[in-house]
Amino acid sequence: MTAAAPSVTVDGNNRWLLVNAAGMALEVPVDDPSDRFLELIHDLEDLANSVTVERALAEFDETTLQVFWKKWPHISRWNGRLWSRLSADLAVASAPATDSELHETGGSG
DSSP: OOOOOOEEEETTEEEEEEEOTTSOEEEEEOOOHHHHHHHHHHHHHHHHHHSOHHHHHHHSOHHHHHHHHHHHHHHHHHHHHHHHHHHHHHHSOOOOOSOGGGSOOOOOO
């Protein structure tokens, strides 16, 4: 069993510190989950906009289709839960400021 690579921060960026076979330390960037997720969304959107379902079924190899069929339900449930939580958070009306000096009132006359 090998030990996990130590995580270090260099210039505010997370990196894994790995040692190669020659004993040299290598810094490998660790992707921020937000950045990775945005990239995946954009990549999937680009693919969906450029390849029809019919073309995907005809051109994707059997392994790709099987992996999609096997993995998509779990991914779809995770995405659905994230979307539901975000939707619920955004549906909560913001509360008005309690300090009456902050409320704008219309002018009269």
